Amino acid sequence: MPADRIAMRPWLRWLPTGMPVHRALVTDLMWLHRNMPTVSQVKTFDLRELSAARSGCPRRISWAVTFLRAYALASVEFPSLRRTYMSWPWPHFYEHPEAVGNLVVSRRIGDESWLFFAPIAGAEKFSLDRQQGLLERYQTGPVEEVFKNQVRLAHYPHFIRRLLWWLRFNFSHRKRIKRLGTFALTTVAGQGVVILDPRAPVTSTLTYGPLNDAGQCDVTVTYDHRVMDGKEVAEILCATERIMQTRIVREFHELSQRHQPQIKAA
Template identity: 80%
Template sequence: MPAHRALVTDLMWLHRTMPTVSQVKTFDLKVLRDARKDCPRRISWAITFLRAYALAAEEFPSLRRTYLSWPWPHLYEHPETVGNVVVSREVSGDRWLFFAPIAGAETFSLERQQGLLERYQSGPVEEVFKNQVRLAHFPFYVRRLLWWLRFHWMRGKRIKRLGTFAVTTVAGQGVTILDPRAPVTSTLTYGPMNEAGQCDVAIAYDHRVMDGKEVADILNATERIMQTRMVQEFHDLTWQRRSRASAA
């Protein structure tokens, strides 16, 4: 297995025992789209969704919970969110997929989170994804042992490496992921936005941790946050940027 596919293979191996279910809702984001477009600082949709989803986790603690099977089946609730954005990078002619962790997205500003994402997207791969690149070159059985220990035993390292949730999308290519899979409690994805400012948003979740009714509530809450608080945050960021420009 080439190194650039080793991590994906490992993650799918971890996911194989997770009973995940996907639910989809169409979000109306026209007002947010316009507020984002007017903002002088470019904030990606991935960060916008990450921030809104992390804020929803304050209302729904299940988004910070993880099922652990060792030494006995139980749920662990992390004190803060750790969102992992799936980032595609080219390394020596090969396409790699990396997890870019952003901790405390419910606390830090959109601008700070965007800066972190841009470092993950353009910084030296050997620095920003040092541990993932190194792990990908380990022998097969060493990788699987390390993943098993992190996944089932070392809950702190599991959250640090994998996060409490993931965000992945190929909406920029005009495509919607129907069944996103990652070894985390929930994975959020969204499709391309139409002219009316609507897009399909899906959450794949571990059914051992959450049920369909709660996930429906989470989708509704995330849309509400994007229609209200996120719009206000973009307006505030626009005002701050223009005030700085005027002062300069």
């Protein structure tokens, strides 16, 4: 449903139960998360060199994409990041062949701010530049196109939404990954704020705070304890920091070199 039509019809903003429609999806995801035993761990990352390389790159790459890329690369070394606990028809793990990062994106429809979930598949395979392009489409493209299914789902009656989510969550591992990802990434670091306990119905959720003057920031991973233990998550945090300090720095330098000829030509 087009965003302008939603804004023009106030009665569409509220569900029959009185729940504002723009909060329906978040409420559903918290409902899916309710029985998930999650634990959080934090590590301070030293990103001085990466911050300098990013600042010197002519192509703007957001920190969200930078962290997404590094965490997806860590999932190659740590398959647990691509595993999902499935409870039906019996408890078992499903391991997806690639990382699917689900970025939380805030968009406005009419007078309301909505949270949408933007999946980026194969982040370990594709360049920072390509992933930034996907994120920009999610951030600026017509809401009724880029988040068509999520807007439509939010307007379904409560019991239909919960039934659809339950089916996706339990019956098909591939549909579950397609809708929710293998991991989630959410942050409000741009506002100078740290999320202490990020929650999403996925195996792990990554968040990070603002960089301080020394080029450091706190990075948090909240994880499903049925799938991973604290020791492995500590290793994952160390590996992600190492990847950002080495490979991602090189990728920024390479990206800068590719864009320099374009700047000179202009």
